[in-house]
Amino acid sequence: MDALPLWATGLIFLAAAAAVWIAGISLSNQTDVLSTRLHLGTALGGVILLAVATNLPEIAITASAALSGNIGVAVGNILGGIAIQTVVLVVLDAFGNRRGKPLTYRAASLVLVVEGLLVIAVLVVVVAGSQLPDNLIAFRLGPAAVLIAVLWVIGLLLVKRAHSALPWHESGEAPDNQPEPRGHSRHKTEKNATDRGTSTAKSATIFGAAALVTLVGGVVLERSGDAIAGDVGLSGVLFGATVLAAATSLPEVSTGLQSVRQGDDQLAVSDIFGGNAFLPVLFLLATLLSGRAVLPQAQATDIYLTGVGMLLTAVYIAGLLFRPARRIAGMGIDSLAVLLLYAVSLFGLFAIAASTS
Numbered sequence: 001m002d003a004l005p006l007w008a009t010g011l012i013f014l015a016a017a018a019a020v021w022i023a024g025i026s027l028s029n030q031t032d033v034l035s036t037r038l039h040l041g042t043a044l045g046g047v048i049l050l051a052v053a054t055n056l057p058e059i060a061i062t063a064s065a066a067l068s069g070n071i072g073v074a075v076g077n078i079l080g081g082i083a084i085q086t087v088v089l090v091v092l093d094a095f096g097n098r099r100g101k102p103l104t105y106r107a108a109s110l111v112l113v114v115e116g117l118l119v120i121a122v123l124v125v126v127v128a129g130s131q132l133p134d135n136l137i138a139f140r141l142g143p144a145a146v147l148i149a150v151l152w153v154i155g156l157l158l159v160k161r162a163h164s165a166l167p168w169h170e171s172g173e174a175p176d177n178q179p180e181p182r183g184h185s186r187h188k189t190e191k192n193a194t195d196r197g198t199s200t201a202k203s204a205t206i207f208g209a210a211a212l213v214t215l216v217g218g219v220v221l222e223r224s225g226d227a228i229a230g231d232v233g234l235s236g237v238l239f240g241a242t243v244l245a246a247a248t249s250l251p252e253v254s255t256g257l258q259s260v261r262q263g264d265d266q267l268a269v270s271d272i273f274g275g276n277a278f279l280p281v282l283f284l285l286a287t288l289l290s291g292r293a294v295l296p297q298a299q300a301t302d303i304y305l306t307g308v309g310m311l312l313t314a315v316y317i318a319g320l321l322f323r324p325a326r327r328i329a330g331m332g333i334d335s336l337a338v339l340l341l342y343a344v345s346l347f348g349l350f351a352i353a354a355s356t357s
Contacts, residue, residue, distance in 0.1 A: 006231045009224045016220035017247040020057045023213035024251025027053050029189055030207035036190040037200050048156075051278040054255075054271065056211055057248040060218025062282045066289040071297045073226060073244070074286050079126070079302050080241025081248060082119070082276045082309040087342050088252050089316060092268050093335040096260030102332025104319035107265035111162045115273040116317040118155035122148055122280045123310050126295065129283075130303055134296035142293040145284040152281050188262060221247055238353050241305055242346070269316075276309070300352050308345045312338050 004012075031053045052059070058081055065074035093103035100106060129144020136143060193203060221244060229239035252272065259268040286294045319334030328336050 004227065006228065009227045009231070012220060013224040013228060013247070016217045016224060017250065019213055020217040020221065020248065021250040021254065023210040023217065024054070024057065025254045026206060027056065027210040027214060028251060028255040029193075030203050030210065032189040033193045033198070033203045034200070034207060037203075050271075051274055053207075053211070054251065054275055055278055055282075056214040057218040057221065057251070058279060058282060059285065060215045061222040061244065061248065062286050063289055064219045064222045066286040066294070069290065070222075070226060071286070071290060071292065071294055072299065073222060073239070074282075075294060075298050075302050076238070076241040076305070077222075077244050077248070078279050078282050079298075079305040079309065080245040082123070082279055083305050083312060083342065083345070084242075084245045085249050085252055085272055085276055085279075086309060086312040086316065087338060088249055088256060089269065089272055090331060090335045090339045091253055092256045092260050094329075094331040096257050096268070097265075098330060101325050102319075102327055102335065103260070103265055103269065104316060104332055104334055105323045105325050107269045108320050108323045109266055110166060110168055111159065112266060112269050112273065112320050113317055114159055114162050115270055115277065116313050116320070118152070118159065119273055119276045119313045120310050120317075121155065122151055122277055123306050123313075125151060126280050126283075126298075126306050127303060129295040130298040132293070132296055134293045136296075137287070137293045140288050140291050141284075142287050142295060144295045145287045145293075148280045149284045152277055155277060218248070238301065238349065241301065241349065269320075273313070276313070300356055301349055304345075304349060304352055308342070312341060315341070 031050055035049065058077060061077050062074045065071065065077070089103065096103065097106070125144060125148050129142070129148070132142070132144055198206075225239055225244045225247075228243075252275065256268045256271060259265070259271070283294050315334050315338050319332060324333040326333060331339070
């Protein structure tokens with residue numbers, strides 16, 4: 001795509017982003033239908049299926065970048081995606097239910113706090129792994145990438161246990177939070193599919209088609225985005241951490257708004273935290289495909305974005321614990337803080353990039 005003019009690669013990028021957005025919404029809906037009908041529920045297999053399905057654009061971009069040797073885009077997209085997907089919660093808070101209490105007040109649950117802590121724990125390993133020597137690799141595996149994957153699985157088991165055996169009053173549920181149990185919107189999605197006469201086979205076919213479109217769209221996003229970054233003089237790392245990460249977060253905005261408007265606030269927050277905890281697992285995929293220890297290749301901007309992701313997650317964990325009831329500018333105090341922190345962090349991101357270029 002390097003030979004195409006900027007306007008052409010820009011149109012290709014926008015078309016791929018639209019395809020990923022539309023297919024991502026369909027993919028999420030069919031995942032709800034299939035997980036309900038196959039009785040996966042909150043089982044480990046169901047959680048992994050959901051994590052993979054909702055992050056197919058990032059998987060495609062990471063695989064494409066790793067195979068082409070463009071490690072900077074892969075790392076930037078993963079770590080920049082965590083920060084910007086956390087900001088998606090600001091959008092859900094501001095536009096999901098404008099008349100009610102803020103998002104974290106309605107969604108407050110200790111289970112979500114556990115999920116948020118899992119995100120931070122995984123990102124701590126990312127920072128530590130970035131300091132390891134790049135020759136510390138065997139059988140196309142790096143210790144940090146393997147540890148992240150193991151920690152993610154252990155974290156999922158702890159979250160699953162917290163759903164049913166958290167030794168707190170009301171199983172960690174806050175008073176006056178959402179009236180219906182988490183995940184009820186998935187059952188509604190499945191019921192709507194049943195009412196329309198959508199069979200399980202048809203749902204699986206739609207899932208497969210949407211997954212294919214999402215994978216192809218993700219590859220096109222990576223290739224066209226890399227060409228655009230070169231044309232406008234922006235490093236692949238910065239482009240991957242900002243514009244590319246924002247494009248791949250569009251499905252989360254749509255599905256999250258749908259969950260919030262159906263009163264399933266906990267599911268909306270859980271999907272964001274769950275996706276953010278899964279994204280660093282893609283370092284294992286990138287290491288396997290590239291044959292190189294990916295995390296030691298992380299640049300200063302990548303580690304900076306990791307810190308931003310941890311900070312924004314910590315703000316929302318505090319919001320879930322303290323449950324601010326007041327809205328400012330149409331959103332909770334925690335969402336406003338996250339929005340301001342992210343905006344300020346972008347200045348720091350470009351300052352770091354300028355100083356190291």
